[in-house]
Amino acid sequence: MPEQSETPALRIRTALPADEETLAAVDRLTWSPLHAVMPRPQPPYDPFFDERHVPDDYLVAELDGRVVGYLRLALPTSLACNAHVRQIQGLAVLEEARGRGVARALLRVAVEETRRQGARRLTLRVLGHNAPARRLYESEGFVVEGVLPEEFLLDGKYVDDVFMGRPV
Numbered sequence: 130m131p132e133q134s135e136t137p138a139l140r141i142r143t144a145l146p147a148d149e150e151t152l153a154a155v156d157r158l159t160w161s162p163l164h165a166v167m168p169r170p171q172p173p174y175d176p177f178f179d180e181r182h183v184p185d186d187y188l189v190a191e192l193d194g195r196v197v198g199y200l201r202l203a204l205p206t207s208l209a210c211n212a213h214v215r216q217i218q219g220l221a222v223l224e225e226a227r228g229r230g231v232a233r234a235l236l237r238v239a240v241e242e243t244r245r246q247g248a249r250r251l252t253l254r255v256l257g258h259n260a261p262a263r264r265l266y267e268s269e270g271f272v273v274e275g276v277l278p279e280e281f282l283l284d285g286k287y288v289d290d291v292f293m294g295r296p297v
């Protein structure tokens with residue numbers, strides 16, 4: 130009898146143009162006021178990829194061959210004096226695939242990719258009430274570098290915008 134692996138195969142790869150519909154679906158399915166500052170997407174939906182959101186900036190997570198999450202790694206600005214920094218501008222994992230290390234794997238590849246691109250810092254913004262994401266980032270070496278108190282009013286509650294970063 131062939132040996133069965135208990136660990137599902139997790140693969141992280143760069144996105145392709147053909148991932149557009151799947152990633153758009155992941156984005157819609159994972160929307161929540163815990164992390165989103167934009168209102169819940171409504172049809173007709175904006176395209177997932179455009180001139181500023183290109184497949185090359187996305188890491189895709191596949192579990193047993195199925196796309197279950199993504200991370201967007203981008204330049205914080207187009208300024209030459211800011212080119213040594215990369216920023217995580219989106220991270221989402223489908224609910225049914227959570228708690229299995231998918232986001233941690235995406236983050237680790239993002240750190241490697243930041244290094245490979247010659248940048249020296251990786252930053253991100255997270256809502257103050259997003260405890261799962263904050264715990265994940267802290268456990269991967271990110272520290273809080275600034276807080277905009279009560280920056281957003283979401284679902285009737287004021288929520289902090291928390292800036293985190295780490296060297297790579």
Ligand SMILES: CC(C)(COP(=O)(O)OP(=O)(O)OC[C@H]1O[C@@H](n2cnc3c(N)ncnc32)[C@H](O)[C@@H]1OP(=O)(O)O)[C@@H](O)C(=O)NCCC(=O)NCCS
Nearest residue numbers: 164220221222227228229230231232233255261262264265
């Ligand atoms: C946050 C999110 C990406 C985590 O994805 P995930 O694949 O389930 O995360 P992992 O399995 O890699 O978990 C890694 C660590 O994150 C933390 N974590 C994840 N889910 C958690 C939860 N529900 N409660 C507390 N900590 C949690 C833990 O530290 C965990 O480590 P552990 O398993 O050793 O305890 C996922 O919950 C998600 O897509 N949330 C909605 C979108 C979002 O908030 N994105 C971040 C925007 S800044």
